[in-house]
Amino acid sequence: QVQVEESGGGLVQAGDSVMLSCVVSGRRTFDKYAMGWFRQVPGKEREERECVATINYSGDTTYYTDSVKGRFTISRDNAKNTVYLQMNNLKPEDTAVYYCGVSPFGGTTTDVCVDWGRGTQVTVSS
Numbered sequence: 790q791v792q793v794e795e796s797g798g799g800l801v802q803a804g805d806s807v808m809l810s811c812v813v814s815g816r817r818t819f820d821k822y823a824m825g826w827f828r829q830v831p832g833k834e835r836e837e838r839e840c841v842a843t844i845n846y847s848g849d850t851t852y853y854t855d856s857v858k859g860r861f862t863i864s865r866d867n868a869k870n871t872v873y874l875q876m877n878n879l880k881p882e883d884t885a886v887y888y889c890g891v892s893p894f895g896g897t898t899t900d901v902c903v904d905w906g907r908g909t910q911v912t913v914s915s
Contacts, residue, residue, distance in 0.1 A: 791815040791904045795889045798909030801879055805913070809874040811889030811906060820867040821846050823895035825902065826874045828885035828911075838888060840897035842874060852897060856882070879913045886910050 797809040809826065813819050823845050827838040842863040843852040851863055857876075865872040872889060887909050890902030 791891070793889055793891060793904050793906035795887060795906040795909040798887060798911045800912045800914065803880055803913055803915050805879050806875070806877045807879065807911060809876065809887055809889075809909060809911075811872045811874075813870045813872075813889075813891060813904070816870070816891070816904075819870040821893075823892045824863075824865060824872040825890045825892060825897070826863060826872075827888045827890055827899065827902075828883075829888065829908070830885045836899050838899050839885075840899075841887070843892075843895060843897060844872065845895060854897075876911070879911075881913045881915045884911060884913050 792814045795811045801807055825843040826841045828841050829838045841854055841857055842861055844863045844865050848865045860878045862875040889906045891904035892901045894901055
């Protein structure tokens, strides 16, 4: 059984930094999957989660949505079945529940992910 667990969220002030972690267990071929960080705000459905960043299976190709470019960095450690999201210079509009998604093909929409975690709340106060 695949388990995905995010951690690292919390309440921070604008301008602060936070690192999110996502550990995937139960997938022996973690290094064959692309990974993505998505965020969801109140009032939005699961299918409307915004793709924040993605990283390919080997870690040498990344994608960022425009609003986080230059502030967020996605990385992965395949030896630890873990993907990270370093978030710097946080803004109130970054407030959301952040989810980690596992994708066999990559992509920026929620339907490409086959496994999800339960999410971690990030709240940025002004």
